[in-house]
Amino acid sequence: MQTESENRASLLEMRDITKTFPGVRALDGVTFDLHAGEFHALVGENGAGKSTLMKILGGVYPHPQYGGEVRLNGEVHRFQSVRDAEQAGIAVIFQELSLVKDLSIAENIFLGREPSRFGVIRWEELYSRAQKLLDELHLPVDPRTPVGNLGIGQQQLVEIAKSLSQEARILVLDEPTAALTDAEVETLFHLLNKLRQRGVGMIYISHKLGEVFRMSDRITVLRDGRTVGTDRTSDLDEPRIIARMVGREVGDIFPAADHPRGETVFEARNITVEDPNVTGKLLVKDVSFSVRSGEVLGVAGLMGAGRSDLLMAIFGAHAGRMMRGEVLVDGRAVRITRPSDAIRHGIGFVTEDRKRYGLVLEQTILNNMTLAGLTRLSGRFITNTEAEAEAGERAARDLRVKAGSVFTIAGTLSGGNQQKVVLAKWLLTNPRVLFLDEPTRGIDVGAKQEIYAQINNLARTGLAIILVSSELPEVLGLSDRVIVLHEGRLTGEFRRAEATPEAVMACATGHTRRAA
Amino acid sequence: MSQPANEPAVDRPVVTADVVPPGVAADGTPQVKVGRWKLPTESLRAYTMLFALVVIWVFFQWATADARYPYGLFLSGVNFSKLLQQMAVTGVLAVGMLMVIVAGQIDLSVGAVVGLAGGIAAMTQGWGLVPSLLSAIVVGLIIGAVQGSLVAYANIPAFIVTLGGLLAWRGVILGLSKGATVPVELPFFKSLGRDLVAPTIGIVLALAAIAALLWTNLRRSRARRRHGLSAASTGATAARIVIPSVLILAFIYLMNSQGGVPVPVVVLVGVALAGAFLTQNTTFGRYLYAIGGNPDAARLSGIGLRRQILAAFCLIGVLAGVASLLHTARVGSASPDAGNLMELDAIAACVIGGTSLMGGRGTVFGAVVGALIMASLDNGMSLLNVQNYTQYIVKGAVLVTAVGFDMLGRRRG
Numbered sequence: 001m002q003t004e005s006e007n008r009a010s011l012l013e014m015r016d017i018t019k020t021f022p023g024v025r026a027l028d029g030v031t032f033d034l035h036a037g038e039f040h041a042l043v044g045e046n047g048a049g050k051s052t053l054m055k056i057l058g059g060v061y062p063h064p065q066y067g068g069e070v071r072l073n074g075e076v077h078r079f080q081s082v083r084d085a086e087q088a089g090i091a092v093i094f095q096e097l098s099l100v101k102d103l104s105i106a107e108n109i110f111l112g113r114e115p116s117r118f119g120v121i122r123w124e125e126l127y128s129r130a131q132k133l134l135d136e137l138h139l140p141v142d143p144r145t146p147v148g149n150l151g152i153g154q155q156q157l158v159e160i161a162k163s164l165s166q167e168a169r170i171l172v173l174d175e176p177t178a179a180l181t182d183a184e185v186e187t188l189f190h191l192l193n194k195l196r197q198r199g200v201g202m203i204y205i206s207h208k209l210g211e212v213f214r215m216s217d218r219i220t221v222l223r224d225g226r227t228v229g230t231d232r233t234s235d236l237d238e239p240r241i242i243a244r245m246v247g248r249e250v251g252d253i254f255p256a257a258d259h260p261r262g263e264t265v266f267e268a269r270n271i272t273v274e275d276p277n278v279t280g281k282l283l284v285k286d287v288s289f290s291v292r293s294g295e296v297l298g299v300a301g302l303m304g305a306g307r308s309d310l311l312m313a314i315f316g317a318h319a320g321r322m323m324r325g326e327v328l329v330d331g332r333a334v335r336i337t338r339p340s341d342a343i344r345h346g347i348g349f350v351t352e353d354r355k356r357y358g359l360v361l362e363q364t365i366l367n368n369m370t371l372a373g374l375t376r377l378s379g380r381f382i383t384n385t386e387a388e389a390e391a392g393e394r395a396a397r398d399l400r401v402k403a404g405s406v407f408t409i410a411g412t413l414s415g416g417n418q419q420k421v422v423l424a425k426w427l428l429t430n431p432r433v434l435f436l437d438e439p440t441r442g443i444d445v446g447a448k449q450e451i452y453a454q455i456n457n458l459a460r461t462g463l464a465i466i467l468v469s470s471e472l473p474e475v476l477g478l479s480d481r482v483i484v485l486h487e488g489r490l491t492g493e494f495r496r497a498e499a500t501p502e503a504v505m506a507c508a509t510g511h512t513r514r515a516a
Numbered sequence: 517m518s519q520p521a522n523e524p525a526v527d528r529p530v531v532t533a534d535v536v537p538p539g540v541a542a543d544g545t546p547q548v549k550v551g552r553w554k555l556p557t558e559s560l561r562a563y564t565m566l567f568a569l570v571v572i573w574v575f576f577q578w579a580t581a582d583a584r585y586p587y588g589l590f591l592s593g594v595n596f597s598k599l600l601q602q603m604a605v606t607g608v609l610a611v612g613m614l615m616v617i618v619a620g621q622i623d624l625s626v627g628a629v630v631g632l633a634g635g636i637a638a639m640t641q642g643w644g645l646v647p648s649l650l651s652a653i654v655v656g657l658i659i660g661a662v663q664g665s666l667v668a669y670a671n672i673p674a675f676i677v678t679l680g681g682l683l684a685w686r687g688v689i690l691g692l693s694k695g696a697t698v699p700v701e702l703p704f705f706k707s708l709g710r711d712l713v714a715p716t717i718g719i720v721l722a723l724a725a726i727a728a729l730l731w732t733n734l735r736r737s738r739a740r741r742r743h744g745l746s747a748a749s750t751g752a753t754a755a756r757i758v759i760p761s762v763l764i765l766a767f768i769y770l771m772n773s774q775g776g777v778p779v780p781v782v783v784l785v786g787v788a789l790a791g792a793f794l795t796q797n798t799t800f801g802r803y804l805y806a807i808g809g810n811p812d813a814a815r816l817s818g819i820g821l822r823r824q825i826l827a828a829f830c831l832i833g834v835l836a837g838v839a840s841l842l843h844t845a846r847v848g849s850a851s852p853d854a855g856n857l858m859e860l861d862a863i864a865a866c867v868i869g870g871t872s873l874m875g876g877r878g879t880v881f882g883a884v885v886g887a888l889i890m891a892s893l894d895n896g897m898s899l900l901n902v903q904n905y906t907q908y909i910v911k912g913a914v915l916v917t918a919v920g921f922d923m924l925g926r927r928r929g
Contacts, residue, residue: 315816317815317816338818338820339815339816339817339818340818340819340820342818343818349816351816356810356812356813357812357813357816358813358816359810359813360805360806360809360810360813360814360876361809361810362809362876362877363805363806363809363876367802367805367806371802371806371813371814371817371819372817372818374799374802374803375799378799379799380799381798381799381800382797382798382799383797383798383799383801383802385739386739389739425817429818
């Protein structure tokens with residue numbers, strides 16, 4: 001493998017790349033190279049400089065704004081724009097998808113490169129070429145579907161279809177599987193392997209080391225804007241990579257959970273939710289579960305299994321109708337028709353996608369933290385900044401939010417710290433039950449570990465926690481009990497000891513099992 | 517610079533390089549470098565606006581100097597008093613508009629509401645002073661409630677609802693008045709637009725304002741110290757107190773030299789202070805910014821979006837009622853086309869004052885300064901006998917330039 005890859009021509013060489021933002025050196029002499037047909041993983045904590053490096057490669061930061069050289073097949077290139085990079089055969093798929101929601105899949109794939117004659121778009125060709133790409137991706141959707149109607153996972157595949165259509169020689173994927181179901185991940189990997197055979201060089205940024213080890217030929221670790229090392233994957237193992245990323249050895253990332261469990265504080269019975277867009281289609285069917293004080297209940301399932309729909313509906317925030325179902329807090333039935341009802345009854349909800357649902361990005365940390373519990377923390381009508389700041393500072397300290405002060409603008413924080421702010425917001429409503437929906441998506445290993453520790457801490461203080469996560473190890477590592485959803489139905493329930501990845505995954509794919 | 521996860525809890529949140537992006541101070545405040553000074557972006561915006569205002573004033577002062585007014589006519593007591601009276605109506609509307617825009621909405625109907633409410637107030641003078649004045653406020657409130665309900669509960673975009681209102685309310689007043697102009701006859705009503713507050717009262721108000729300024733500043737620097745923010749230096753704190761105090765005293769002196777502060781100006785100051793309090797110190801204000809900044813996050817945080825949006829529209833309705841009284845009183849009569857295009861002045865004032873039309877950003881102070889800039893341009897150009905059409909062109913250019921500078925500053929910041 002080694003000799004083979006060394007014999008291949010260097011498709012890309014980035015030498016001594018330096019990039020400074022006012023006051024911060026984001027990249028400091030980074031060297032990186034890629035061969036044709038190679039799968040090269042780029043890992044590192046958030047803020048290590050991975051995305052910045054890829055933005056230089058993709059022409060987002062044009063030539064004189066960085067130091068160092070970018071060579072393609074030995075030739076120095078100085079990209080002035082994203083367009084330049086694209087024309088040189090570089091396609092970058094960023095974490096934040098760049099699709100136009102109101103345009104169709106086909107229009108998005110060929111945006112700016114529509115097959116046309118004399119400026120008149122040839123729609124039939126557009127759609128048939130798009131259809132061919134979608135077939136290749138095993139994406140069973142009509143290319144005329146507006147992208148906004150697709151789930152995040154499918155949108156990601158559309159992005160990949162777009163870069164396929166550009167016949168890129170270098171494909172950069174930034175956390176491509178963050179929102180994909182396991183089946184979609186398999187499709188993607190199958191596809192990437194095919195591209196590899198065609199000689200496409202791939203740079204793969206991911207926090208998921210399992211994928212990195214499974215797919216990559218070589219791994220480069222970045223830390224604090226520097227290359228820590230590039231090695232063949234076969235010479236490395238997970239603990240060593242994690243140690244390189246964080247600059248220290250870490251033990252088991254899931255802290256041992258052992259906390260006493262009390263009374264049942266929350267119960268949901270026969271929850272049934274209708275799709276707001278399709279009358280008669282049910283997103284959640286007849287799901288019942290309960291959680292005790294001090295217990296962490298994991299909700300596993302694939303993308304689209306209805307996990308978020310279940311929580312949103314209970315919280316009174318689902319766009320669709322809750323056809324049936326009953327919610328009991330402390331054994332008493334409560335009526336929840338909007339989020340404020342849920343909050344009043346002691347339910348907190350750390351929603352997924354913190355930028356979209358969690359934070360008002362241009363507001364201060366403090367204003368975000370106190371938003372949900374404002375009348376309790378501050379005053380019914382006239383606010384008391386002193387009281388708020390005191391509560392907010394205590395929360396920031398407890399959760400170790402890294403920021404200058406609680407008056408820092410939330411949008412300037414790193415992902416992990418933003419997530420802590422959202423968590424603090426809900427803890428400040430003084431909840432008895434806390435819903436956590438994908439609490440660690442897109443945050444770095446260190447911050448993840450802190451969130452895990454917090455979840456255990458909170459359970460120890462008697463909070464009942466319901467945890468939804470797409471990362472199976474996370475659900476299994478943190479939960480006392482796991483329920484599994486498949487296409488809106490509850491298909492399995494496991495105690496911690498019985499919950500093996502294989503058994504849970506079997507239920508997530510449709511096999512049914514009840515707890516003993 | 518990654519922090520070890522098992523690091524002991526520290527007294528204050530700690531700063532690490534990787535969480536401080538460019539253009540942000542160590543304590544996290546967004547800031548911009550100007551020469552050797554680093555300024556918080558928000559303050560810079562406020563200073564730029566004030567600087568623009570000063571430039572405009574100096575220019576008109578210089579341009580209006582002649583034999584009778586060797587130092588310039590523009591800032592003379594007699595003209596400045598008039599300028600402020602002209603500005604009061606736009607200013608009151610801008611305060612209401614600010615709250616609506618901050619919540620991510622817009623109100624295009626306020627000009628027509630000024631016409632309708634003013635007309636009804638003039639027509640109901642026969643019922644007595646209080647019913648007449650109240651009727652304008654109530655008309656504003658009802659219109660605000662109707663439009664607000666349509667926006668919040670029927671989910672019709674505010675732009676459409678209030679564009680419809682702009683046409684419909686104008687139609688209503690044309691129908692009610694049959695196109696005739698109704699003179700203002702009640703003496704107190706008239707006095708709203710023209711009378712002056714007795715000089716002694718002016719002085720008392722000024723002293724009260726200075727005392728309040730002193731108190732809030734001391735409280736502020738104490739609070740900043742307590743929360744570990746770098747407290748402003750003594751010199752800066754003194755400047756924050758002394759400069760506005762001197763300006764307040766100079767203002768009262770200038771106004772008293774003309775017999776006192778005009779009533780509409782007192783009304784505007786009252787409305788602006790109430791608006792500033794409402795936006796900065798109440799849960800209602802906080803919710804407006806949250807709704808405009810991220811409606812999804814606001815909704816999931818348990819905020820009743822509909823109620824808050826309805827309330828914001830009711831408030832701008834009431835303020836349009838107040839503005840209609842000031843306007844009708846100043847003109848001395850209610851004509852059916854009164855208030856025409858005032859909505860655009862109010863929106864322009866907000867935007868020049870740094871308000872984002874996307875919602876979530878803007879201050880009452882900025883909106884009022886924006887209104888002052890607009891009024892200064894109007895007044896100054898009229899003094900210079902600039903042609904009407906040129907005035908429009910200049911105001912349009914200033915509006916676009918102001919936003920252009922703001923965007924430029926934000927990109928760098």
